[in-house]
Amino acid sequence: MSNNFIRAISVGEIAPGGMKAVELDGHEIVICNCGGTFYAIQRRCGHMNAPLEMGTLDGTYVTCGMHCAQFDVITGQALSGPVPADMGNEALPPRVAAMLQNVGMQMQHVRTESICTYETKVEGGWVHVAP
Amino acid sequence: MKKVSMYTLSTCPWCFKTKKYFADRNIPFNYIDYDLADGATQAKILKELDAAGATGFPFVRIGDEVISGYQPQRFASALKS
Amino acid sequence: MDTEARKKALHYFFDKLVGPLGFKFTPDVELKDFLLEQEVKLEAKHGVPFCPCQPIRNDRARDMKIVCPCIPYHREYFDALKRCWCGLFVHKDVTDPDSLPQLPPKEVGLE
Numbered sequence: 120m121s122n123n124f125i126r127a128i129s130v131g132e133i134a135p136g137g138m139k140a141v142e143l144d145g146h147e148i149v150i151c152n153c154g155g156t157f158y159a160i161q162r163r164c165g166h167m168n169a170p171l172e173m174g175t176l177d178g179t180y181v182t183c184g185m186h187c188a189q190f191d192v193i194t195g196q197a198l199s200g201p202v203p204a205d206m207g208n209e210a211l212p213p214r215v216a217a218m219l220q221n222v223g224m225q226m227q228h229v230r231t232e233s234i235c236t237y238e239t240k241v242e243g244g245w246v247h248v249a250p
Numbered sequence: 251m252k253k254v255s256m257y258t259l260s261t262c263p264w265c266f267k268t269k270k271y272f273a274d275r276n277i278p279f280n281y282i283d284y285d286l287a288d289g290a291t292q293a294k295i296l297k298e299l300d301a302a303g304a305t306g307f308p309f310v311r312i313g314d315e316v317i318s319g320y321q322p323q324r325f326a327s328a329l330k331s
Numbered sequence: 332m333d334t335e336a337r338k339k340a341l342h343y344f345f346d347k348l349v350g351p352l353g354f355k356f357t358p359d360v361e362l363k364d365f366l367l368e369q370e371v372k373l374e375a376k377h378g379v380p381f382c383p384c385q386p387i388r389n390d391r392a393r394d395m396k397i398v399c400p401c402i403p404y405h406r407e408y409f410d411a412l413k414r415c416w417c418g419l420f421v422h423k424d425v426t427d428p429d430s431l432p433q434l435p436p437k438e439v440g441l442e
Contacts, residue, residue, distance in 0.1 A: 318435035
């Protein structure tokens with residue numbers, strides 16, 4: 120059990136199913152309320168660094184809002200990678216198409232890594248996190 | 251003996267059961283795993299499935315008869331008739 | 332990525348989706364486990380968990396209709412079969428999934 124807990128948010132600050140991003144001791148952390156139990160994960164998605172508090176929390180699974188990679192908030196395990204986007208059928212302006220092709224090509228080589236998790240404790244109506 | 255051929259998927263348990271049905275009875279058969287085939291073969295397979303009104307695998311041909319799905323009773327009667 | 336952890340997560344998500352549609356996971360635990368494992372592999376390859384028993388056509392509009400659970404896209408058909416094509420899901424009242432035959436649409440009176 121860690122002994123450098125920092126008081127982060129009050130227990131009432133996020134409703135069950137919600138998430139909030141905080142910065143503690145220079146670490147960007149997202150606190151998740153999973154049915155009344157609090158978990159803390161790194162803010163940055165293990166795929167392409169998107170802010171996870173802008174994704175969705177379902178049970179103890181967080182889905183990134185950028186490309187839908189999913190993580191277990193208890194273990195930080197990466198469960199699935201990005202979902203291919205639908206660009207539609209309309210022709211794109213050539214420069215946009217070229218940029219997307221370049222990005223798409225490089226994204227094939229991006230891995231979805233597991234994310235860091237942080238210890239939490241609830242004390243005196245506050246959620247504390249050890250960054 | 252009637253010719254038996256089928257289109258299957260390497261990921262589908264019903265396809266394994268279908269192959270096993272004929273293997274257990276020592277009935278020779280040809281098969282193509284759709285997911286491991288090249289684009290042209292896949293297109294050909296899809297055309298046949300669509301024409302027969304089949305939406306999934308296995309897709310079995312026994313003589314002139316087409317059977318969609320794992321249907322051991324239909325396999326048996328098609329082999330007999 | 333951890334296959335068992337992913338299977339567990341898919342189980343969690345799918346359970347919530349198919350219940351309101353009148354379906355549940357097949358009581359055939361071995362079949363369920365095998366199919367979920369195939370879906371995890373398909374998801375790792377294609378980005379989404381496709382049905383392990385239907386063709387991936389590389390036509391997005393049609394392929395979306397076989398992303399598991401694909402029940403909503405085949406509602407009338409699967410209700411007539413009391414199961415989905417691959418058998419991962421069955422109607423809630425089914426206790427003997429082996430008794431449910433795997434038939435094409437025209438053999439249950441549909442096109």
